[in-house]
Amino acid sequence: MQYLVAIYRPDDYDDARESAAMAADIDALNRDMVAAGVRTFVGGLQPARRARSLRASAAGDTVITDGPYSEAKEHIGGFWVLEVADLEAALNWGSRAAVACRAPVEVRPFY
Numbered sequence: 084m085q086y087l088v089a090i091y092r093p094d095d096y097d098d099a100r101e102s103a104a105m106a107a108d109i110d111a112l113n114r115d116m117v118a119a120g121v122r123t124f125v126g127g128l129q130p131a132r133r134a135r136s137l138r139a140s141a142a143g144d145t146v147i148t149d150g151p152y153s154e155a156k157e158h159i160g161g162f163w164v165l166e167v168a169d170l171e172a173a174l175n176w177g178s179r180a181a182v183a184c185r186a187p188v189e190v191r192p193f194y
Contacts, residue, residue, distance in 0.1 A: 085123060085166050085193040086173035090184045092160035094131055108183035116163065121176065124164040131158035160186070164193075 116122035131151040138146050151158055163180065167173050170192065177190040 084169065084173075085164055086170075086177075087189070087191045087193065088163040088165055088173065088177045088180050089159045089189045089191070090161045090180060091157045091187040091189065093157050094155075096130070096160060105183070105185060112179055112183045115179075116165065116176065121165045121167050121172075122163060123166050125162070127161040128159060134158075157187070 113122065113125065116125075132149075134149075134151040136148050136150060136152040138148075140146050161184075163176070165173060165176055167176065170190075173190050173192070177188045181188040
C-alpha cells in the first residue's frame with residue numbers, strides 16, 4: 084500500500100531557518116527510508132505563493148490564478164510517497180518525519 088507523508092510549513096516559512104542539525108536529521112531519515120526499501124518518491128515544494136491554481140469554468144475553459152488553491156496559513160512544503168505494509172508502518176515513518184522536519188505531518192493512503 085502506498086501512503087503520502089506530507090510536511091506542512093507556514094506560508095511565511097523561511098528555508099534559512101533550517102539548521103544543519105535539521106538537514107542532517109532529514110538526510111538520515113531519507114537514508115533509512117531507502118535502506119528499508121519503502122521510499123518510492125520524495126520531493127520538496129517551492130513556497131505556496133509560487134503556485135498557480137486552475138479551475139474549469141462553466142463555459143468550459145480554464146481559469147488560472149496566482150497562488151494556492153486553498154487559502155490557509157500552512158501548505159505542503161514537501162512530501163514522501165512510501166510503499167509500506169499498513170497504516171501503522173506509515174504512521175511510524177510519519178512520526179520520524181515530524182521529528183526530523185520539526186513540522187506537522189499528514190499521512191494519507193492512496194487509493
